[in-house]
Amino acid sequence: MASLTVDLALAGIAVGSAAALTGIGLIVTYRATGVLNLAHGAIAMVTAYLLRQLVVVWHWPTGAAAALCLLVVAPGIGVVLDLLVFRPLAARGAGTAETLVATLGVFVLLVGAAFLAWGGDARADVPSLVSARPVTLPGGLSVRLDTLVQFGAVAVVALAVAAVTRWTRIGDELRAVVDNRRLAVLRGIDADRVAAVGWAFGSFTAGLAGVLLAPYLRLDPYGLSLLVLETMAVAVGAGMRSLPAAVFTALVVGVAQSELTALHPTAAAQPLVQAVGANLFVVALLVSVFVLPRIGGVGAERAAAALTRGRRTTSPVGWAACAVVLLLPLGLRAMDLYAALQVPALAIVLLSIVVVTGYGGQISLGQAGYAGLGALFAAMLSSGTFFGLPPLDEFAALPLAVLLVAPLGLLTGWPAIRRRGLALALTTFALGVAVSRFVFAQPFFTSGLVLNRPRGLSGDRAFYVFELALLTAALLVVRNLHRGRLGRALAAMRDHEQGAAAAGVPVPRLKLFAFAVGAASAALGGALLGMAGRAFDPADFDPVRGLLWFAAVVVMGADSALGAVLAAGLLVGLDTGTHEGVSALVVGVLAVLLGRFPGGLVNTVLTRREERGAPRAGPLVAPDAVLTAEGRRVRDRVRSASGRGP
Amino acid sequence: MTAPLAARGITHRYGGFTAVDGVDLSVPAGRVTALVGHNGAGKSTLFDCLCGTVRPTSGRVFLAGRDVTRLPDHARARLGLARTFQQLAVFPGLTVEENVRVGAEQRRGLTAPGLAAGLIGLPQPGRSSARAATRAALRLLDLGASHRLRAADLPTGTLRRVELARVLASSPTVLLLDEPAAGLDQDEAEALGRVLRALAADGMALLLVEHDLDLVQRVADTVHEMAGGRLLGPGGAEEREGGGEVR
Known part of the structure; x- marks a missing residue:
């Protein structure tokens, strides 16, 4: 009996350590950039797919494939995201809602890309990095090697983060940025570099979590992404702050999850206990969001207002076009009508x-x-x-x-x-x-x-x-x-x-x-x-589809009913007309670019037309005062600081 | 006669820190009462306790004799207690007129039947009086020309007037102003002072929290100073004669 408990505990460490890695990565990125990266799960999923592609399809040696995936591709994704998406947003002083939509856009984009590249079928053949053969520890306890490696990975990553933040220059800078970003920037710390490191490291942990978890599951674009998102619970539960708390919570929940599967309650309670046991991270996520209502809540006043244009007029032309498009299918063949x-x-x-x-x-x-x-x-x-x-x-x-x-x-x-x-x-x-x-x-x-x-x-x-x-x-x-x-x-x-x-x-x-x-x-x-x-x-x-829907609506203009109808047409039309995943890819790209047309596509188009028609009251304050080169640098620094403070 | 707004023994603590310490305050009708003091003196916390965004640790707030200590901010607003914000509170997605209209039409509470009726598009009662109140407030603050413009596009001075117009459109009996002159230039501040005097002359009870001592000196009938969470009493008691019909 006792040995069964220990076995299960060790199995739980597999899930728990993936959760711990996710927690560490999310917290470090959040502290360094002020962004809670909802795309974390998708990065994990894409890295796992890529590893499988390299090893199973292209027959690379596992070691080389893992090195490429974990040391080059995953951190690379993070750096690219920082450069192309989040740094411009921060420079503009974008608020919580816009950044959130950008992370959702990345999520949806990666899911769509995975659908296109690898299809929606679940793959059960993701290679393990280490074998599951048992090794005997000093003291006589027999442990599977993969469990040992997972546990070791968490320990190494956690200790490395602790050491880096304590003893290196980038660590000093990170702590300064975490304390007070604005002040750190004015002191001459390059907050962009800190942010880039934060993104690279966060994506690395995502990739590592994905690669470690994938062999135990059937890999599909939705499943692994969502599972990793669920383990976000440990970061939220740790207040997006304490790494030890996140690691501890992750391991406890992981172990508890596998212990619960050993429980055999009465028949009536069986389904409930099973459901809870299989989804303990979801329970943890629920508990942590309800216990800690203040995460990221600071400065989020009128958060969602940034996603809207507050237009009070409707466009008859738009609605007429919309009606025509909606009536068209009545003339279509039975297949297309379906x-x-x-x-x-x-x-x-x-x-x-x-x-x-x-x-x-x-x-x-x-x-x-x-x-x-x-x-x-x-x-x-x-x-x-x-x-x-x-x-x-x-x-x-x-x-x-x-x-x-x-x-x-x-x-x-x-x-x-x-x-x-x-x-x-x-x-x-x-x-x-x-x-x-x-x-x-x-x-x-x-x-x-x-x-x-x-x-x-x-x-x-x-x-x-x-x-x-x-x-x-x-x-x-x-x-x-x-x-x-x-x-x-x-x-x-x-x-x-x-x-x-x-x-x-x-x-x-x-x-x-x-x-x-x-x-x-x-x-x-x-x-x-x-x-x-x-x-x-x-x-x-x-739930992942729900994220896609949200991003699609926001892309079209969150306060545009016309936009919602168009978004529905876009989502269904693209996927049935081309390949499944295309709509997610398109919505993802548009959501990532949302900063370029704030307020959404429909509103942007309508506003452009309106502005051509009649000039409106222009801003009465000059948007850009005349500044010296030094002045501009200071202003940019201050702007990026105010946009990114966690 | 009971004062339109009265506070009795207001104390508020954050953790171990006592921000407001047993303050008694009356805001009489037809007068401008000013509250001055250094940063951290407890003015803002007292202000928040009065308008309902913060519930005091102990003490009571009375609105026209009615105990409103347990009522939330929006309920107090519907009872005639209006406030402005130190940092502009306008609705950028709405036009100037709509901003003001929001204030005008909340005196009649938005109850469950009202929500249901609005959902299926039935006309809401009290529309014409809300429209009239909106027009009057726009005229009073000289916003008639810009009523169709979106608030997002306007400069601070105008937005201050929009906020004040919204507040006045609800025909309040008590008006709390949190640094209303912040961000205004000299002319605008003077115009604001004239409006405040006119409102007091009209019988409204005004409480002004302000750093701009110039404005305080010009408009206030009574000046209270706060320090360390306590009210030092009507220091200097700048009781003024009549106040004056300036408009």
Whole structure:
């Protein structure tokens, strides 16, 4: 019995050490640059794929392949990201929301690239760097060599970071930058160099974690990325600050996770214990986001407002074009019409992000969870598995599912009352992942489900018209949230929360309202997605897909309903028209470039046209005062310092 | 007669530090009360306790005799307690007129039925009075010409007026101003002083936290000095005669 416990503990060290590496990397990058790199998981995934490509396909020796992947490619990705994406953002003084979207863009871009290069099929043949043969330690304990190496890797990396920060010049600079970036820059420290080192090191740990974890899993673009993202829990739990705390948490959670699999509780508790045991990092992430509401929250005032242009007018031309495009599929062949069924449904889901983030200013990365719940509830209601209710007609199941999900919007709405920016993004993401793992992946909820289209609408054409009608209704409702008293109150809350409250806007209630409406909209779209495909498929509502949706909406302009419809068309059209992954690649590239057209594509295009038409009030303060060369240097330094302070 | 705004025994501690220490303060109607003091004297914390963004450790806040200590900021605002911010609080995504309108239409609370009605696009009650209040506030602060411009494109001096117009559009009984002259030039500060005097003459109770002693001297009826979290009392008691109808 005792030996079994020790074995499991050692197996847990494998997962735990990958989590520890992730934690170390995320914290170092965050301290050095002020960016919580959500793309960490995707870098891990790409590195693992590359290792497999080199060894399995091109027959490189494992050692050389690993050296190239870990010492050149992974840190290289980090440096490239810093140079091309994050340094320009910091120089512009971009806020939390913009940086967050950039990391999401990198994430989505890498996932899309992996899809294109290696396809979506899971690979089970990622080579191990070290064999699993047992070695006997002094003292008689027998350990697998790979476990020993994993543990050793964490120890070496952690000690190296500790030594570097304590005894080297770059370490001094890092500590100065961490203490007070502005001050450090004025003292002549090259903060850009510190940031580059931070990025390179963070990406290296991501690659190492990916390469160490991949042999134990089936590798696919979503799975490993998401798993590594879940282990972000240890960095968040350590307050994005303490490396020892992160490493300790990682190892404890890892070991606990494998110990739980040895537990054999009563039959009734079995599924729950199994689900928790398999997803202990998700539990840890939930706990840490709820216990520590203040991560990155400083200075995130009007975080999401940076993603919007606050346009109050709509473009008739845009909407007319949009209507034509949406009506086109009715004339298409049956095959193409079937694919087009996803467009209106997805558009309704994306509208939920417009409501919550674009209008209400609350970053929500968990809308895929609500969409999935809508589909799941509709399926359960019509299959008669919804907690004792008899099977319902689809016409009743659809609205009832929406009504049931709407109050669940409070799950994210309630935390949003006290959280902003990054903290809210993490909380909503954690809840989305939890719903995916603890509901969508559990046979208790998903077994024996059938999901049909409503009676009389089983043909693709009829169902598409039905979807268009609902999309129109949803757009009309969403329009009410963009104008009139309600629209002004939401915009005020988005632009300046305290100011809105001072004007008498009931901010907490309005946040709950925005999240409830968003949940309902996502649920409606999700249920339609399920009905279009005649099944509840958890893969449609994967949290990673939710990140892609969020990035797509923001790219088009978070406060543009038209943009959401276009984004739906883009996502579905690109993937069915070309290869799966192209849409993610395009959205990723656009999200990374968002700094070039703040406010999103649609808003940029519309504003350009408008500005050509009529000159508007120009800025009354000269944007660039006349400065000497030295003055410009100082200004740039100060700007980059203020943009990046953690 | 009860003062429109009164604080009784306000104490606020951050950790072990006592920022405000047992302050009693009345803000009478028709007068401008000023609060001066060095940085760290506790002015801002007291201000936050009054308007509801911070809940005091102990003590009570009364608005027209009603105990509002437990009410959040937005609820106090709807009861007629308005405030401005040291750092501009305008809504850049909205036009000047819309900014002001937000203030005008919150006196009627946004309740659950109101939210539902707004969602399906029913007209909200009290629209015409909100519109009238908006127009009046825009006129008072001389913003009529720029009401269609987006707030994001305007200079600080104008935005200060936009913020003040929004606050006045809610027809408050008490107005708290946190360094309203910050970022204003001489002319703008003087114009602001005239508006404040006019509001006091109209019966409003004003409390001014300000570093610009010039402005304080020109507009304040009573000056309180704060130091170390305590109120030193109406020091020098610059009681002024009549105040004056300057406009």
